[in-house]
Amino acid sequence: MSIKKYSSMIRAGILDALQFRLALIVTTVGNLLYLLLIYHLWKAVFASADSPVVNGMTFSDTMIYLVFASSLMNFMEMWVVWFMGRSIQSGEIACDLLRPISYRSWRFFDGIGENIVKFVTTFLPTAIVVFIVSKGAIKLGSNLLFFVFSAGLSLVINFYINFMVGTICMYTDTIWGINIMKVVIVELFSGATVPIAFFPDSIKQIVLLLPFQTIVNTPLQLLLHPEFSLMERFTMLAPQITWFVILFFVSDWFFNISLRRITVNGG
Amino acid sequence: MNMKKGILFYLRIYRKIVVQDIKSKMSYRADFIISMIGMIFTNICGALGFWLIFQRFPSIDGWNYNEMMFLYGFSLISATPAQCLFDNNWNLRIVVYDGSFIKYCFRPINLFFYYMSEVFDVKGLGQFLFGIIAVAYSWNKLSLPFHWYSLPLFIFMALSASLFVIALLNLASATCFWLVHSFFALQLSNTLRDFAKYPITIFGLTIRNLLTFVIPVAFMAFYPSMPFLRETQVQWQTYLTPVFGIFFLYISYKVWMKGALAYDGTGN
Amino acid sequence: MASPIIQLKNVTKEFKVLNRHEGLAGSIKDLFSQDYKIIRAVDNVSMDIMPGEIVGYLGPNGAGKSTTIKMMTGILKPSEGTIMCNGVVPYDKRTQNAQNIGVVFGQRSQLWWALPAIESFNILRDIYQIEEKKYKDMMNLYGSIVDMDALMHKPVRQMSLGQRTLCDILASFLHDPAVVFLDEPTIGLDVAMKSKIRELIKMLNKERNTTIILTTHDMGDVDALCQRIVIIDKGKMLFDDGIDKLTETFGAYRTLSLSLLSKKEKADEARMNELVQKVTDVLGSNISDKNAFTVSSRDDQIEILLDEKKTNVMKVLNYIQDESRIYDMHLNEISTESVIKKIYEGGLS
Numbered sequence: 040m041s042i043k044k045y046s047s048m049i050r051a052g053i054l055d056a057l058q059f060r061l062a063l064i065v066t067t068v069g070n071l072l073y074l075l076l077i078y079h080l081w082k083a084v085f086a087s088a089d090s091p092v093v094n095g096m097t098f099s100d101t102m103i104y105l106v107f108a109s110s111l112m113n114f115m116e117m118w119v120v121w122f123m124g125r126s127i128q129s130g131e132i133a134c135d136l137l138r139p140i141s142y143r144s145w146r147f148f149d150g151i152g153e154n155i156v157k158f159v160t161t162f163l164p165t166a167i168v169v170f171i172v173s174k175g176a177i178k179l180g181s182n183l184l185f186f187v188f189s190a191g192l193s194l195v196i197n198f199y200i201n202f203m204v205g206t207i208c209m210y211t212d213t214i215w216g217i218n219i220m221k222v223v224i225v226e227l228f229s230g231a232t233v234p235i236a237f238f239p240d241s242i243k244q245i246v247l248l249l250p251f252q253t254i255v256n257t258p259l260q261l262l263l264h265p266e267f268s269l270m271e272r273f274t275m276l277a278p279q280i281t282w283f284v285i286l287f288f289v290s291d292w293f294f295n296i297s298l299r300r301i302t303v304n305g306g
Numbered sequence: 307m308n309m310k311k312g313i314l315f316y317l318r319i320y321r322k323i324v325v326q327d328i329k330s331k332m333s334y335r336a337d338f339i340i341s342m343i344g345m346i347f348t349n350i351c352g353a354l355g356f357w358l359i360f361q362r363f364p365s366i367d368g369w370n371y372n373e374m375m376f377l378y379g380f381s382l383i384s385a386t387p388a389q390c391l392f393d394n395n396w397n398l399r400i401v402v403y404d405g406s407f408i409k410y411c412f413r414p415i416n417l418f419f420y421y422m423s424e425v426f427d428v429k430g431l432g433q434f435l436f437g438i439i440a441v442a443y444s445w446n447k448l449s450l451p452f453h454w455y456s457l458p459l460f461i462f463m464a465l466s467a468s469l470f471v472i473a474l475l476n477l478a479s480a481t482c483f484w485l486v487h488s489f490f491a492l493q494l495s496n497t498l499r500d501f502a503k504y505p506i507t508i509f510g511l512t513i514r515n516l517l518t519f520v521i522p523v524a525f526m527a528f529y530p531s532m533p534f535l536r537e538t539q540v541q542w543q544t545y546l547t548p549v550f551g552i553f554f555l556y557i558s559y560k561v562w563m564k565g566a567l568a569y570d571g572t573g574n
Numbered sequence: 575m576a577s578p579i580i581q582l583k584n585v586t587k588e589f590k591v592l593n594r595h596e597g598l599a600g601s602i603k604d605l606f607s608q609d610y611k612i613i614r615a616v617d618n619v620s621m622d623i624m625p626g627e628i629v630g631y632l633g634p635n636g637a638g639k640s641t642t643i644k645m646m647t648g649i650l651k652p653s654e655g656t657i658m659c660n661g662v663v664p665y666d667k668r669t670q671n672a673q674n675i676g677v678v679f680g681q682r683s684q685l686w687w688a689l690p691a692i693e694s695f696n697i698l699r700d701i702y703q704i705e706e707k708k709y710k711d712m713m714n715l716y717g718s719i720v721d722m723d724a725l726m727h728k729p730v731r732q733m734s735l736g737q738r739t740l741c742d743i744l745a746s747f748l749h750d751p752a753v754v755f756l757d758e759p760t761i762g763l764d765v766a767m768k769s770k771i772r773e774l775i776k777m778l779n780k781e782r783n784t785t786i787i788l789t790t791h792d793m794g795d796v797d798a799l800c801q802r803i804v805i806i807d808k809g810k811m812l813f814d815d816g817i818d819k820l821t822e823t824f825g826a827y828r829t830l831s832l833s834l835l836s837k838k839e840k841a842d843e844a845r846m847n848e849l850v851q852k853v854t855d856v857l858g859s860n861i862s863d864k865n866a867f868t869v870s871s872r873d874d875q876i877e878i879l880l881d882e883k884k885t886n887v888m889k890v891l892n893y894i895q896d897e898s899r900i901y902d903m904h905l906n907e908i909s910t911e912s913v914i915k916k917i918y919e920g921g922l923s
Contacts, residue, residue: 062487069494075513076501083367083508084359093362213337216344216429223351233358242358319700323686326697330688330729409684411649414673415701424686567668569649 049152094236108231110165114157123205124214178265186262193254199286209297229255253279324426345432367508372444379440381502381527384467389430399482463530469551476558483565502526578622585655587616615641617809626783630800638809676746676754685730691741692726702749736767753785772798793911830878833902841874860893
């Protein structure tokens with residue numbers, strides 16, 4: 040019954056995403072251009088280094104990491120903040136709240152169809168290409184299992200962060216400024232633009248305590264380090280799971296108290 | 307009846323609209339302040355990315371941290387006119403798809419002008435401010451010479467470079483007149499603009515030519531910065547910046563207008 | 575006689591549209607589809623509109639009304655035929671034409687959203703290069719018709735729909751255009767506001783002798799404002815004449831309402847349908863021309879729409895009285911609205 044409700048929402052999202060006639064090609068070209076840019080940038084960066092290995096990473100390690108990171112970010116791209124902000128500004132949120140499904144779940148399942156399409160159309164092809172090009176530099180085994188599990192958590196954590204930022208729009212009456220700050224914070228502190236391994240140690244210690252690094256850094260460490268022991272893997276997963284639990288409760292709580300605020304003020 | 311309208315006519319209207327627009331924006335102070343903070347914050351994080359790289363690596367293909375900051379600052383400055391004056395491009399697809407673009411077609415003035423005049427994006431000034439600070443900081447750190455002509459030349463070069471940014475934005479937004487989901491074209495144009503922040507010497511010859519002649523992103527910061535950054539290594543492309551910029555802007559204007567005039571008001 | 579201010583000669587407009595497919599497989603198919611079909615939105619329409627006229631341009635949704643308006647305002651170019659508006663071919667000289675016309679779309683304001691209306695007017699004054707004196711005169715005229723102080727200093731986005739429409743109409747007349755196009759100006763407004771808007775339009779038309787083309791679905795607008803109406807459906811022109819000619823052209827219709835049930839009987843749906851059938855049969859066996867009457871039911875009444883050119887009320891009453899008792903009856907003139915509805919439905923012509 041309720042599975043049907045969700046699956047039909049997901050199907051609608053998939054259908055919608057496939058309507059993009061040329062968009063898929065344009066997006067792919069954009070992603071390739073981005074890869075081209077970071078390839079040349081990091082090649083030039085490594086050319087200036089004294090040794091081919093910097094902070095335990097070679098140029099090809101860095102590239103593999105960054106390619107995966109960008110396609111992870113790509114697949115997890117969400118419009119939740121814009122949706123929420125607009126429906127708050129227009130007052131439509133009052134109607135959305137009448138649905139027979141919690142607002143948070145509705146936003147999640149409404150958007151996830153697009154994420155699934157992106158996973159299939161961008162992440163999977165990218166991953167396959169990387170495996171072929173890197174000629175088996177990444178060993179596949181149980182690490183794949185951990186990666187998939189962790190990437191799933193990343194998607195949900197990313198959603199919770201977006202949902203909380205969307206909730207902030209209830210107070211600010213503005214979307215662009217709030218959203219852009221979220222985008223750059225997530226990009227920088229998740230390790231999507233510069234691998235966290237290259238961060239200065241003092242900053243690295245702080246960044247590893249934040250939830251953002253669990254979005255990109257955690258799943259990628261699990262995938263790219265098949266040599267990790269089970270113990271190491273669970274140590275990596277622990278902060279992610281902790282953040283998942285914290286954000287699960289906090290995002291719901293924050294939304295509910297904010298909602299009370301706007302209903303009291305009469306929208 | 308001859309209704310030839312000169313540049314003064316347009317300037318007067320533009321000034322009037324912008325003054326009113328800014329006045330009304332000031333009444334939404336929270337939005338204004340948060341957008342401004344968001345803009346500067348984005349620029350700072352962009353710079354932070356460079357800073358992080360340079361914590362572990364001494365240079366990028368012979369370009370040091372300060373030189374990179376100069377290029378970054380220049381690219382922000384040259385992006386300012388597009389951000390401030392042509393920001394309504396970002397709304398174009400929305401008004402085209404919901405059919406309200408038609409309301410711009412009934413005025414006896416230039417359609418492109420009328421549409422763009424509607425929005426003046428103040429937060430672009432935040433970007434401008436950060437760009438100026440970045441350039442001034444690196445200019446000082448690099449001890450670059452400051453001649454009597456440096457400032458006018460810098461303004462001239464920044465303005466020339468800005469034409470490319472405007473043109474690229476026009477072209478990307480105009481795609482909505484033909485495509486059903488044109489947001490991706492705007493995203494692509496943003497990705498392309500990322501190339502402007504880096505010295506094109508890090509690329510191979512093919513890409514360099516591509517970025518010069520096909521998608522002239524290298525003119526947004528790299529070529530026009532050379533007279534200041536590497537006075538002795540100025541290439542012929544630098545001198546071409548203004549001419550090529552006007553040409554590219556003209557093309558983008560023509561494409562935009564062609565799309566707008568083909569618009570039938572039904573949203574495709 | 576004066577020459578027409580707008581002239582359409584055999585105007586036709588065709589569009590090419592993509593045939594879309596349904597479902598997941600369909601949308602993938604559409605990615606590569608070249609399957610187009612031609613739609614004729616406006617089909618060989620001709621008309622002359624005289625200066626100072628208020629013309630109601632009517633038709634069901636998708637009839638081709640807005641396509642015609644877009645051609646008259648220069649946004650679309652006809653596939654065939656020619657249009658002249660105030661001595662200009664609008665689609666060749668769009669900006670020049672724009673100087674002489676005003677346009678209002680009921681649902682979307684053309685004023686600057688964030689600005690008080692007076693500031694929008696000020697900008698429009700510059701855009702249309704309105705002389706100081708003409709502008710003052712116009713504002714004085716406006717002041718004599720509506721309460722300008724209440725309207726002008728509020729940002730458009732804070733206005734009610736009615737206020738916004740009022741401002742939009744004022745703005746469209748500001749440069750004293752020869753022609754004003756009003757597209758559903760009273761849509762979504764309450765009764766009081768509707769009549770206020772109609773008054774305003776009437777006043778401005780009278781004061782400035784402005785030609786007005788009005789598209790609407792509201793027959794109240796038509797009755798209040800138009801002497802002449804043009805009806806279009808599926809791109810073809812069905813009617814172009816004075817509103818008083820409408821009933822003449824499409825027959826002299828009256829509606830006869832009968833109560834055939836006593837107060838005790840229950841008028842449920844089945845019973846009413848039965849009665850409709852019965853009356854239809856009775857009339858059918860007596861009147862040979864099947865277009866002379868239409869039988870329907872409304873609540874507990876049987877309604878018979880009669881064309882008095884083909885039959886008459888007394889005969890109809892007689893036929894029915896032979897078969898059934900009539901408890902009560904009313905005779906009504908048919909409204910313009912019903913005639914037009916019948917035209918849309920293809921019941922007439």
